[in-house]
Amino acid sequence: MTVTLLRRLYFALVALFLAAPLLVVLGVSVNEKQDLSFPPKGFSLSWYGQIFLDPAWRSALVASVLLALAAAALAVAIALPLAWFLWRRIAPWANVFQALGLAPFILPPVITALGFLSFWATAGFYGQAWTAAISHAIFFVTLPLVTLSLGFASIDRSLVEAAATMGADDRIVLRTVVLPLILPYMVSGYAFAFVLSLNEYIIAYMTVGFTMETLPIKIFNALRYGYTPTMAAVSVFFVAVAALVFGLIAWFGDIRRLLGAMGSEKS
């Protein structure tokens, strides 16, 4: 009895801590006048309109979404053949590439960002929009690599065996058995990479920060000139997109399994 009560209280405290800054930002974003007061004075959704109507904010939004779409696609394109090879073949040295795929995510992001800055500056492409897409794809390749590895590990090998016995070669097995089975993992890998790329600041800043503004860069630049309700509206927008995407993954897939709760299907 008291245990349940204590647990509820503890959960409520953690939830409050995680939600508090977002609630304040939500409150600030509906202020009627251009000031940041909380509780908000008046009510207006015009700051949300600003994201789409103001040319500067809109171009930042478009840049961010295009960047995230391209980067996530490239990340999956790198991760898929690698994960497939690691699953299909016994080649211990190929694990080196798996480690390379995981490294950018474990190391502090500043390091990867600085690596890209020196690389693109040396190669002479510094500031081009596509360099940011490649940089993000490499930085976030970890996510599809992890979800796809999980997906391949979940394939019942006897299914593949059966297809092979019936005369299917590697290509047919891949298209008719393997790809349909790992499609959900591919989609979630893409979605993870997309959301994180949308939110990423330091790598985008160090690669294209002086030629292109993504939403996080735009918010950071705007921070220096004072706070506006539009920034709060954009932040709320970000939280909503992330919650929507992860909510969809949870709705259609098993997010607990994706996050490592393997073998808990019984519960």
Place this chain on the structure above:
Amino acid sequence: MRREPPRSLADYAPLVFPALMLTVFFVVPFSIMIAVSFFRRDPAGFYTPDFVVDNYARFLSSFFGGVLGFSLMLAVLVAACCVAIAFPFTFLLIRCSRRVQTVWLVGLLSVLSLSEVIIGFAWSTLFSRTAGITNLLVAVGLMDAPQALLPGFGAVLTGMVYQALPYTVLVLYPALVRLDPTLLEAARTLGASPLRAFFNVVVPALRNTIVATLIMVFVFALGSYLLPQILGRPQHWTLSVLITDQAIYQSNMPFAAAMAVFLVLISLALVGLTLMVGRRESAA
């Protein structure tokens, strides 16, 4: 179709694109960065090729020692706070229904994916005088006038714990799910209170997991590059902030690269330590 070693050259074909991309765009940039750390600064451009160790010699200054000491201390504090909050939380979470777990995981992932820019903005609003939490305290009569709670060390620590807490829960989650539930049942049957069972059975059983998580969160916190800048004063800047500052605003790429190499070495040593701890756990 069993796993088999590649027999012909064609079997390696799927590996070509990923290997090429990862080598050209990760290994090469990394190597260039290491090379740049030995170059000389060129105020007009990025750098001039050379071989000097000046960039590393600057580590020996007391200013750098102070920044390094502060960065490590802050990361240790963040890791300790996060694990202290997240461990009991995750332990309770895996006992909830599937539905509750799913809702929490979606929420945690959403917060985790938030840009540091947004986290910094949100907390600086919450701690500000005009829109901050103190306005609520004034409204209920606990305070006389609203006041700003930043910039300051408390604000930096709070922001970084906020950033790292979802990460900590998600790192602990798989380990706690695998914990044998009969351990706890046995303790309870033998008459231990829930709290006693938690501290005397669960915590010791997951000792290595806790240590590994502390190190992971420590490395994660070391990477925070904006929060100390937005929520703190210059004396609260960490190594990551300093690297960004040197690379972008002071245009001193070689020094920034040297600091980054140093940060890589610290992080790699700690990740290696985590792997060793993890191996001992699976061996035991």
